[in-house]
Amino acid sequence: MNILACYSNKGGVGKTAAAVNIAYASARAGKRTLLCDMDPQGASGFYFRIKPSRKLKKQAFFKDIDRFLKAIRGSDFDHLDVVPANMTFRDFDIFLSRMKHSRSRLKKALNAVNHTYEVAVLDCPPNISRLSENVFKVADRIAVPVIPTTLSERTYGQLLAFFEEHHFQKKKLLPFFSMVQRSKSLHKDTMKRMRKEHKRFLTTMIPFCADVEKMGIYRAPVLTYAKSSPAAQAYARLWEELEKKL
Amino acid sequence: MNLSEPYLFLLARQVDILRLQDTFSHPFYFQYEEDEIGSVTLLDTFDGELRLSGRVLVQSHDALQLFDAGLRLVLHQSYQREWRFIADLPEGPVKEALDDISALRALLPKLSRMMRTIRIVVRDEEDKIHVRTSFYTFKHQDQMLTLALTHPLQGYTTAHCALLQAIVEQGGQPLSHTSDMYAALGVEKQIYQSKPEIELLPDAPIKDTSCRIISTFIQVARDNEPGIKADYDTEFLHDYRVSLRKVRSALSLFKDVYTASDTERLKRMFVDIMKTTNRLRDLDVYLLDKPHYFSLIPESLHDGLRIMFAVFGEERQGQFAHVVDMLGSPTYADTMRELAAYFAASNALELGPNADELTLLFACRLIWKRYTKVCKIARRITADTPSKDVHRLRIQCKKLRYLMEFFAPLFPGKALKRLIKALKRLQDNLGRFNDYAVQQRSLQVFLQEYAQHHAESLQLAESIGALVAVLHQCQVAERRQVMQNFACFDSETTRAAFITLFAQETES
Numbered sequence: 001m002n003i004l005a006c007y008s009n010k011g012g013v014g015k016t017a018a019a020v021n022i023a024y025a026s027a028r029a030g031k032r033t034l035l036c037d038m039d040p041q042g043a044s045g046f047y048f049r050i051k052p053s054r055k056l057k058k059q060a061f062f063k064d065i066d067r068f069l070k071a072i073r074g075s076d077f078d079h080l081d082v083v084p085a086n087m088t089f090r091d092f093d094i095f096l097s098r099m100k101h102s103r104s105r106l107k108k109a110l111n112a113v114n115h116t117y118e119v120a121v122l123d124c125p126p127n128i129s130r131l132s133e134n135v136f137k138v139a140d141r142i143a144v145p146v147i148p149t150t151l152s153e154r155t156y157g158q159l160l161a162f163f164e165e166h167h168f169q170k171k172k173l174l175p176f177f178s179m180v181q182r183s184k185s186l187h188k189d190t191m192k193r194m195r196k197e198h199k200r201f202l203t204t205m206i207p208f209c210a211d212v213e214k215m216g217i218y219r220a221p222v223l224t225y226a227k228s229s230p231a232a233q234a235y236a237r238l239w240e241e242l243e244k245k246l
Numbered sequence: 247m248n249l250s251e252p253y254l255f256l257l258a259r260q261v262d263i264l265r266l267q268d269t270f271s272h273p274f275y276f277q278y279e280e281d282e283i284g285s286v287t288l289l290d291t292f293d294g295e296l297r298l299s300g301r302v303l304v305q306s307h308d309a310l311q312l313f314d315a316g317l318r319l320v321l322h323q324s325y326q327r328e329w330r331f332i333a334d335l336p337e338g339p340v341k342e343a344l345d346d347i348s349a350l351r352a353l354l355p356k357l358s359r360m361m362r363t364i365r366i367v368v369r370d371e372e373d374k375i376h377v378r379t380s381f382y383t384f385k386h387q388d389q390m391l392t393l394a395l396t397h398p399l400q401g402y403t404t405a406h407c408a409l410l411q412a413i414v415e416q417g418g419q420p421l422s423h424t425s426d427m428y429a430a431l432g433v434e435k436q437i438y439q440s441k442p443e444i445e446l447l448p449d450a451p452i453k454d455t456s457c458r459i460i461s462t463f464i465q466v467a468r469d470n471e472p473g474i475k476a477d478y479d480t481e482f483l484h485d486y487r488v489s490l491r492k493v494r495s496a497l498s499l500f501k502d503v504y505t506a507s508d509t510e511r512l513k514r515m516f517v518d519i520m521k522t523t524n525r526l527r528d529l530d531v532y533l534l535d536k537p538h539y540f541s542l543i544p545e546s547l548h549d550g551l552r553i554m555f556a557v558f559g560e561e562r563q564g565q566f567a568h569v570v571d572m573l574g575s576p577t578y579a580d581t582m583r584e585l586a587a588y589f590a591a592s593n594a595l596e597l598g599p600n601a602d603e604l605t606l607l608f609a610c611r612l613i614w615k616r617y618t619k620v621c622k623i624a625r626r627i628t629a630d631t632p633s634k635d636v637h638r639l640r641i642q643c644k645k646l647r648y649l650m651e652f653f654a655p656l657f658p659g660k661a662l663k664r665l666i667k668a669l670k671r672l673q674d675n676l677g678r679f680n681d682y683a684v685q686q687r688s689l690q691v692f693l694q695e696y697a698q699h700h701a702e703s704l705q706l707a708e709s710i711g712a713l714v715a716v717l718h719q720c721q722v723a724e725r726r727q728v729m730q731n732f733a734c735f736d737s738e739t740t741r742a743a744f745i746t747l748f749a750q751e752t753e754s
Contacts, residue, residue, distance in 0.1 A: 048374075049372040049373055049374035050374060051372065051374075070401070071401070072400050072401050073399070073400060073401035073402065074398075074399030074400035074401060074402065075399075076374065076375045076399075081400050081401075219372075219373070
C-alpha cells in the first residue's frame with residue numbers, strides 16, 4: 001500500500017480539496033483507495049457526505065485496530081473508502097506524547113488495512129504536531145499545496161527547515177502550486193522563483209476555480225460534476241504525476 | 247454472516263418494489279431504475295462448463311452478463327460481432343472472467359428468456375448511499391425468476407442487513423457456487439460428460455461390466471453426432487472418436503469375454519466407422535495448430551505454409567461434408583443400432599471362456615499383466631534402441647492407461663489417480679514422439695501429392711522441408727526424454743502402489 005499524505009503547515013491552501021480529488025482520481029484509475037481524514041474540521045468526510053463516526057473515541061483509534069477498521073465507510077464511488085474525522089482527534093497531540101512507541105502507532109493502524117487498499121490518502125491537520133510528525137514518518141510521499149505568494153514561500157521554507165532540524169526525509173515532499181491565478185503577476189513571479197529554488201515542485205498546478213468552491217454544494221469530487229473544468233483536469237493530471245512518484 | 251460482502255439470491259417471482267421500499271423508512275429513502283432488456287439467451291458449452299462452475303452467461307442483442315454465484319458478482323460487457331468462442335469476444339471483464347473455459351468449446355444457446363433489470367439505491371438524509379441492489383428478472387410464459395444481488399458499502403451494515411431481511415421475506419433463497427440456477431431457469435438437468443462415471447460391481451461377471459462400459463461409450467459417441475453435423479466446434483468429433491476408440495480398446499483388451507471371431511468382427515465395424523472421420527480429424531488438428539506451425543519456421547518461409555493451409559482449408563470442407571453424409575446415412579443408423587443392441591444385454595453375443603470371471607479379479611489380472619509388460623519393454627530401452635520399440639512402449643502404455651481408466655471405479659480414487667498421473671507424463675512424452683513422426687510423414691506425403699498436380703511447388707517444398715526438419719528435431723528431443731520419464735514412472739512408490747492395488751488380488 002502506498003501512503004500519500006496531503007499536508008500543509010498553513011490553512012486555506014486547497015489541501016482538503018486536493019486530498020478529496022486525488023483520492024477520487026486514484027479510485028477512478030481502479031486502485032482501491034482509502035482516504036483518512038485526520039483534520040478535526042472533518043471536511044473530506046463532509047465532501048463525501050459521510051457522517052463522522054461518533055463511536056471512534058480518541059484512545060481507540062490507535063489502541064484498537066479493530067475499531068479503526070470499523071470506522072471505514074464506503075463512499076458512493078467504486079474503489080474509494082473513507083475514514084471520517086472524529087472531533088476528538090484534536091486532542092491526539094497530547095495523547096500521543098504520552099504513549100510509548102507513539103511513532104509506530106499510526107503506521108500500525110495503517111498496516112492493518114494494508115491488505116485491502118493499494119493507496120491511502122491522508123488529509124492532515126494544518127499544523128506541526130505529534131500527529132503530523134507521525135505522518136511525516138509513515139507517509140511514502142507528502143503532497144504539499146502552496147499558493148504562490150510571498151507568505152506561502154516563507155511558510156514552505158519553514159517546513160523545509162523543520163524537516164532538516166528533525167531529520168525527516170525531505171525527498172518525500174512533493175510541493176505543487178495551488179489556487180493559482182495566472183492573471184496575477186505576483187503568482188507568476190513567485191512560481192518562477194520557487195521552481196528555480198526548489199526543484200521538487202511538481203509540474204501540475206491547480207488553478208483557482210469556482211468549481212472547486214462548489215464542492216461544498218455538490219458534496220462530491222470536482223471530477224464528478226465538472227469534469228471538463230480546468231481544475232478537474234488539473235487534479236487528474238496531478239494524480240498521474242503523483243502516481244509516478246509513488 | 248459478513249455484512250460487508252455482497253449476497254446473491256434467487257426468487258421465484260418478480261420482486262415487490264413497494265414492499266421493499268416500506269423496509270426503508272425515514273431517514274432513508276429509496277431510488278430505483280428499471281430497464282427492459284428484452285430477449286436474452288443463456289449460453290454454455292456442450293459439456294456444461296459454465297453450469298458446473300456455478301456461473302450463468304446471458305446474452306442480449308449487444309451485451310453479455312455473467313452471474314457468478316461463487317464470487318457473488320455480476321459482470322457486464324458489450325460485444326459487436328457474432329462470436330462463438332471466448333477468444334472471439336472483445337476485451338472486457340466477462341471475457342477475462344471466462345478465461346478458464348476451454349478455448350476449443352463453442353458457447354451454445356441453451357434457452358431464451360425475456361429479461362428485465364431493476365437497480366435500487368438506498369440513501370440517507372445527507373443523500374449518502376448506504377446500499378445498492380440489482381434485480382435481474384427472467385420471464386418465460388407465466389414463470390418468473392429473479393436473481394438479486396446486493397452491493398453493500400463498507401461500514402453501512404444496518405441498511406444492508408435490512409435489505410437482506412426484506413429479500414428473504416419475499417422468498418429469496420441464498421445462492422452459493424453449488425446452487426443450480428440452471429434448473430431454476432428451466433434447463434434440463436442432464437449434463438453431457440465425455441467420461442461418465444460408470445457404476446461397476448466388483449463381483450459382477452465381466453460380461454456384464456463389459457456391456458456397461460461399451461454401451462456407455464457408444465452412447466457418448468452418439469451424443470456428439472448432432473454437434474458434429476452442426477460443426478459447432480472440433481471437440482464433438484474428437485470426443486466421438488475417443489469414445490469409439492475406447493470401445494475398440496475394450497473389445498481388444500477384454501480377452502476372451504467374447505469369441506475371437508466376434509471380437510474381430512465388431513472391432514472391424516468400429517474401425518470402418520472411424521475411418522471415415524480420420525482425415526477430417528487430422529485436418530482439424532492441423533488447422534487448430536496453425537499458429538504453432540508458423541512459429542516453428544522463419545517468416546521467409548511462411549508463404550509456402552499459407553499455400554498448404556489454404557489447401558487444408560478447402561480439403562476440410564470436403565471431408566466435413568463426407569462425414570455429415572455418413573452420419574446421416576441409413577447404413578450408419580442401422581450399424582449403430584445393431585452395435586448398441588449387441589451390448590444392451592450380456593447375452594446378446596456369444597460368450598468367450600472368460601465371460602463369467604469376476605470383474606475385480608479380471609481387472610487386476612489384466613492391469614497387472616499390462617503393467618509388467620510396460621516395465622519389461624521400457625527397462626530394455628536405451629539411447630540406441632530403435633524407434634519401433636519406443637512405439638511398442640507407447641502402445642502398451644496406452645493400453646495400460648485405458649484399462650486403469652475403465653476399471654477406475656473399482657479402486658480407491660486418490661491412489662489410482664496418482665498412478666494415472668505418474669503414467670501420464672511418460673505417455674504424453676511417447677505420444678508427442680509419435681505425433682512428430684506421423685506429422686513428418688504426413689507432410690511429406692502431402693507435398694508429394696501436391697507436386698504431382700501443381701507445376702509451381704518450390705515455395706511449398708521449401709516450407710515443408712523446413713517444417714519437417716524442425717519436427718524431426720522435436721522428435722529427437724522427445725526421444726531423449728523417454729528413459730528419464732520411465733525412470734520417474736518406475737519409482738519405488740509407484741511400483742509399490744501397483745503391487746498393492748493390482749497384484750494382491752491376482753495372487754490370492
